[in-house]
Amino acid sequence: MKSRIALYAGYFVAMLLLASYLTGVLQQGILPRFGRQAAAPQQDEQSAISDQPSTVQESDQAHDTGSAPKDQASLQPREETPSAQPAPQKSDASASHPPQQTAAATGTPPPLSNEQRPVISDQEKALAEKRAELLRLEEQIRKRKEENQIEEKWLAELKATGAKLTKERDARREAGVKRLATLYEGMEPEAAASILSKLKREMATEVLAAMKDRQASKVLAAMTGQKAKELSERLEDAGAGRTISQGKAGEATP
Known part of the structure; x- marks a missing residue:
């Protein structure tokens, strides 16, 4: 019985030593190595991906050396397109301000609509008629005043003549x-x-x-x-x- 217990204790100690040994080996050697081996393919893939644009650019440059004028001609409209973009902004700005506000800002009267033109023409005609009537009345008053002055002068002369006679x-x-x-x-x-x-x-x-x-x-x-x-x-x-x-x-x- 004691021999069996000693045997089991020996096995248990051996297992503990083996476990501690394996743990140290894994931490110091095997696991870091596996980690580096697993990280290496990822780094290789990233470097390959980063190298692809340069190779593509080099191949494009090598391939496009003969057609450089065409590419430059095709690139010129691309450079001019940003300068043509402010035009819609002007239209938006003009759309945001109605004609009345822009007319008020410039000091010019707003254009008349087709419905307002007949009304304004009728008003102008009525004002012209009233103006002509006022001028006619003013002329009548002026003539009447002149006639009154003549009559007063004649009466004064008549009175003076009567008094003299x-x-x-x-x-x-x-x-x-x-x-x-x-x-x-x-x-x-x-x-x-x-x-x-x-x-x-x-x-x-x-x-x-x-x-x-x-x-x-x-x-x-x-x-x-x-x-x-x-x-x-x-x-x-x-x-x-x-x-x-x-x-x-x-x-x-x-």
Whole structure:
């Protein structure tokens, strides 16, 4: 029994030693070697892939040496294509801004639509008619004003002429009355009284008023009582009126 236990213990120790040995060998030698061998094909594949473009480029360059002008001609449009790309951007920019905004930015009025043109033409026609009507009314007012000025001037001239004629008439009447008064003063009182009694009361009153007081009193004394009374009353009224008018004229003059 003890021998068996010792045998099993020996086996177990041998197995432990073998396991530790194998573990050290794997870690130090076998596993790193296998790892390097597994990584080597991958590196070779990557280097082969990286070398392929250069070989392809070299083969293309060697193959295209004879057709270089053609390739350059074909490459020129490829270089010009980026310069042609901003054109759509301009169209997009112009599309993003409506015509009204662009017109407002440039200061020019926006174009009119077909629907707006008839309306604007009708409005312009109506404005032209109103303008013509205003001009016609203005011309009528101007003519009427000129006519009024002419009428006012004519009335002023007419008034001045009437005043002048009235003044001349009054002057002639006054001169005639004075001549009659002088004539009656040289006559006899009875003869003068007889003639004045036949004249109108207004005329007889004016003649007696123009005569001297002494001669007028003698003529009144030669008249009848009723006629002398009427003419005396008229002379008194005419003298009062003449005194009042003379007083007003004196107040008016400085």
